[in-house]
Amino acid sequence: MIALIGLVAGVVLGLLFEPTVPLWLQPYLPIAIVAALDAMFGGVRARLEGIFDEKVFVVSFVSNTIIAALIVFLGDQLGVGSQLSTGVVVVLGIRIFSNAAAIRRKLFGA
Amino acid sequence: MSLLSDLFAGKVLDPGYAEAAARREAAGEREPRRGRFRHGGVLLVLIVVGLLIAVAVAEVRRSEPVAQQQRSRLIGEIRTRTAESDELQRRLDRLRADTERQRVAALARSEAGRRARADLTAAGAAAAAVPVEGTALVVTLADAEPQDGGRRRADAGRVYDQDLQVLVNALWAAGARAIGINGQRLTPTTAIRTAGEAILVDYRPLTGPYEVTALGDRDRIEGALRRSAAGRRLQALEDRFGVRYGTRRTDEARLPAAGALQLRHARPRGEGGRGEGARGEGPRGEGTRRP
Incomplete structure (x- = not known):
């Protein structure tokens, strides 16, 4: 419940204030979102399995987004930014899907 | 992994x-x-x-x-x-009309001016600088129908730039006042030539059928054309190669002014003195008549 409230509050805040993203930060925004989604699904799955831990959740979110952004930043500096973004998205996408599959199994038993 | x-x-x-x-x-x-x-x-x-x-x-x-x-x-x-x-463009047209009016008014004051104006009008018409309209003879030339493929050479029935050149020269000789091909006005120096498959008139490609409009006395032009070498040549082309050739008369033909006339032989009076204005090195060897 509290999680849903937080999410909605964040969306509302973002839509209300519409903060402008600086140009140098824009390439990292989508990657950061994918990483955040990964952390979120991991948290939901842990919650359903009864092993949720707030510290693990916060740390995994922060480290996920920062590392994903760093990888893309490094790739940009090396000239392989788009390829590394693809790699990050693929890896995180696989994790998101497996977590979503686990959640589905827990919720619907299928 | x-x-x-x-x-x-x-x-x-x-x-x-x-x-x-x-x-x-x-x-x-x-x-x-x-x-x-x-x-x-x-x-x-x-x-x-x-x-x-x-x-x-x-x-x-x-x-x-x-x-x-x-x-x-x-x-x-x-x-x-x-x-x-x-x-x-509209402003240019207005200014041109204005200049024309003022020139007419200025030239109408003296006898020499009236003569000059008549010269100018004739020169303008000859240089295709003004649009013209009137009765005309329209000569149509078109590539032969590719009906019996194989017997003739593939491009034997095509209209060539030479055919158009001969026709146009014959029409000038027959007394045409103004000539246009597919609505494009010809000047005395307009080039008609082939580039690849297309015929370029004034460096603009035209496609067949080619309609050559000749303004002037239709009877005279038609008669002179028929008797000329060009007429016989085109008739022969029609007979031997199937090039479609025909003439028709029209009462109401309109030809635009030729685009972008360049003054080649005239100079402003102040720069080169009187004699400079009339250097006769034009294609027709005439130059301008007035200094």
């Missing part, structure tokens, strides 16, 4: 939670620790996630109108420029 093997083995890809749970189990705690803020961290993180998503959505929706705006701005600029050049 451990990611893929873990994936296929169906293991948890992020073992952080399981490890934390195992640690708690070892320490003998039942409930997960609440942390300092009692879900405050979760709330904070989720607010940040929501913020990120909202910002990304807003960003995407903002950047799309930017591209759209640039596009419509460019389109608007094109329209503005087109309108500007149309306006300039």
